[in-house]
Amino acid sequence: MATITTTHPTYSRLRHNRLGLWLFFLSEVFLFGGLLTMRFRLWGNTRPDLDQTLGLIVTSVLLLSSLFMNRAEMAVAHDDRRTFLSSTLLTGILGTLFLVGVVAFEWGLVPVRLPWQQHEIHHIRPGDGVYGAVLYAMTGLHALHVLSGVLFILIVGLRGRAGRYSPQDHWAVEACAIYWHFVDVVWVFFYPALYLIGTVG
DSSP, rough: OOOOOOSSHHHHHHHHHHHHHHHHHHHHHHHHHHHHHHHHHTTTEEEEOOHHHHHHHHHHHHHHHHHHHHHHHHHHTOHHHHHHHHHHHHHHHHHHHHHIIIIIIIIOOOOOOOTTOOOOOOOOOTSSHHHHHHOOOOHHHHHHHHHHHHHHHHHHHHHTTTOOOBTTTTTHHHHHHHHHHHHHHHHHHIIIIISSSSSEE
């Protein structure tokens, strides 16, 4: 099996690719950090009355998707194509379910009462003062990143199905996994800020 040494041109390219990706994430940290700062500045120690069960479900779904994305990355590194393809597919499905949960149900775009809801839920709207502005800014920007991540996963999965990746050459899968884990970590901070911290205002 061929190995890549530290003097090999491919190693140099990978090192630059990784550096570029982490610099991109640094800019993203400032972006999402600004949104978190805005949340605490405008909401203080209060929060809107959001559906706690829905928040817990979508968070669990997103964290589970990260597990499958890690499984896909490990599989391609060990030339396990079947596990790679199935894990990539499951990651994409779970990411899509997260999007549906936030955009369709949390935003109230689908007028359906969920099984655990005992009464009609009052959904926060974008024009509902600081609550609406912060909620939609945070969940909207994060949902956009999840959508781009799902599309990234779809592309990686299709290219993998065509036999594109190998244990020696799978940078796209690595980059996709790192991006997806980053999106998940952001939500780990957003979830308590939106659903748990503060009293219902």
